[in-house]
Amino acid sequence: MAAADVTGPRGRFISIEGGEGAGKSTQIALLAGALERAGIAVQATREPGGSPGAEAIRELLLEGEGERWDATAEALLLVAARYDHVTRVIAPALAQGVWVVSDRFADSTMAYQGYGRGVALTDLAALHSFALGEFSPDLTVILDLPVETGLARAAARSAADRFERLDYAFHERLRHGFQRIAADNPARCVLIDASGDPQTVHRTVLDAIGHRLGIAVASHPDLGRVTHARTEGKP
Numbered sequence: 256m257a258a259a260d261v262t263g264p265r266g267r268f269i270s271i272e273g274g275e276g277a278g279k280s281t282q283i284a285l286l287a288g289a290l291e292r293a294g295i296a297v298q299a300t301r302e303p304g305g306s307p308g309a310e311a312i313r314e315l316l317l318e319g320e321g322e323r324w325d326a327t328a329e330a331l332l333l334v335a336a337r338y339d340h341v342t343r344v345i346a347p348a349l350a351q352g353v354w355v356v357s358d359r360f361a362d363s364t365m366a367y368q369g370y371g372r373g374v375a376l377t378d379l380a381a382l383h384s385f386a387l388g389e390f391s392p393d394l395t396v397i398l399d400l401p402v403e404t405g406l407a408r409a410a411a412r413s414a415a416d417r418f419e420r421l422d423y424a425f426h427e428r429l430r431h432g433f434q435r436i437a438a439d440n441p442a443r444c445v446l447i448d449a450s451g452d453p454q455t456v457h458r459t460v461l462d463a464i465g466h467r468l469g470i471a472v473a474s475h476p477d478l479g480r481v482t483h484a485r486t487e488g489k490p
């Protein structure tokens with residue numbers, strides 16, 4: 256299969272993007288919990304990885320010296336992993352009506368390997384077109400944060416991986432790249448200020464889902480309840 260194809264009734268596909276330490280994993284956990292409590296079947300996943308084959312590629316990508324792979328090899332590995340992830344995990348889940356929330360997706364390749372490491376954006380778009388056809392998230396949440404804040408958060412949590420060890424200017428290009436991606440794809444992407452505390456960011460994410468996907472999911476742990484209502488007649 257040269258391209259992933261999903262037709263018919265399906266769940267919604269949401270990707271969460273951003274630079275290092277932006278809080279993606281934290282927000283995925285909060286979002287998946289809110290959706291589940293609202294009665295929506297949800298599968299949380301991540302990239303690189305998410306399927307056995309893609310997880311094996313993830314190890315190749317994240318371990319070793321910074322220059323282990325050049326940017327083109329990195330992009331090819333990432334798209335191979337993404338194809339496996341989409342065809343074996345994401346598309347089948349969506350076809351069963353399950354919502355999929357992914358910690359990173361194709362925009363990370365555009366930002367890291369494109370804006371960050373200089374691979375031509377047109378080449379990356381062509382690679383994705385070959386591998387995925389028209390398949391893309393219904394909504395992409397881009398968590399925006401000053402570079403120093405994100406790196407400090409990531410450093411406080413664990414030792415730096417290959418990407419976190421890249422220089423400061425790289426991370427600035429990355430942030431700019433994600434901002435451009437949001438500006439260039441306004442129907443799909445929403446850029447969210449991720450500098451607030453996790454609950455504040457979480458509420459902003461839920462607001463975006465309400466606006467963009469027509470589903471109101473409220474999560475207020477202090478109130479101890481969650482409401483779920485359709486707002487625009489969309490599934």
Ligand code: T5A
Nearest residue numbers: 276277278279280281302303363364367408412418452453
């Ligand atoms: N990559 C990936 C590419 O180059 N191209 C691609 O196409 C793809 C898909 C993946 C690496 O691969 C690269 C990008 C990455 O460098 P990873 O291990 O999956 O590596 O790591 P990341 O995706 O970068 O995620 P991180 O684990 O670094 O950070 P998160 O998930 O954004 O942040 P999170 O939630 O783990 O939070 C980090 C710390 O901050 C705290 C958390 O408690 C945690 O300690 N925190 C907050 N603190 C204060 N306020 C908040 N709002 C906070 N939210 C979280």
